Amino acid sequence: MECIQLKEGISVQPEAAREKVFEALYRKAFPGVARFVSKMNGTLEDSSDIFQDALVIYYEKTQDESFVLETSAEAYILGIAKHLWIRKFTRDRMRISLDITEINITLPNDYDPTVNINRLLKFIEQSGRKCMELLHTFYYEKVSMKEIAGRFGFVTERSATVQKFKCLEKVRDKIKEKSIAYEDFIE
Amino acid sequence: MRTSLNDIALAEKYLLGKLEPEDALVFEAKLLTNPVLRWNVAAQKEVYSVLKFYHRKKLKKEVQAVHQNIFNDARHQDFKQEIIQLFK
Secondary structure (H helix, E strand, O other), rough: HHHHHHHHHHHHOOHHHHHHHHHHHHHHHHHHHHHHHOOOOOHHHHHHHHHHHHHHHHHHHHHHHOOOOOOHHHHHHHHHHHHHHHHHOHHHHOOOOOOOHHHHOOOOOOOOOOHHHHHHHHHHHHOOOOHHHHHHHHOOOOOOOOHHHHHHHHOOOHHHHEEEHHHHHHHHHHHHHHHHHHHOOOO | OOOOHHHHHHHHOOOOOOOOOHOOOOHHHHHOOOOOOOOOOHHHHHHHHHHHHHHHHHHHHHHHHHHHHHOOOOHHHHHHHHHHHHHH
């Protein structure tokens, strides 16, 4: 099944493998989503926007080890797209029929970042890109410490680990700095 | 590792739910009595949150690149036309 292939691909060659998977899913699942959006009187642009979000959500779901795909990938992505459409245009809810599998699909409730997160993200992207890349690789690419050490030019795995914590500290301190500036740290 | 980094490592275990229950309790007691630690841990929690959206943004960019590829590459002409037809 597709999601299993995806997971195997990921552990070997993250981005390149993902590109192939995304391209295959585009060809397979985009026509269905575009047909649906067109039926809802949406535009080509609407269909691209919805499809891209649906693809990201689908991908995130397949990364969760407890996720079981009980239908085809394209049917599941169409289901996500329908939910996204309903969320955006509540008035269309009655016009959209959902089958049992589709009813059970849930969207992440924090898909869109809050204003505060967005602001922090922009700030950190500008001032701490290198650390964000390292942390991202560490937490999201599922590669070994050894591989991270090689990719980022550390001599030992140990120094890569130390650098990971240094980066956490650096980004944390940037967040603290920003939150003083905005005086909006509520805890 | 220096102390501040060990603190971060410990806070990470706490935030990811990887501490033994008794160690988590000790950590929570420290949080209650130490405002600086509380602030640090709250900010560290935000780091993971920001990272999650950084990841999402990256994925979205990759997906958009694939979209551009498909819609601009002559090899995918038929596919592109099939989609465009739906909106005519």
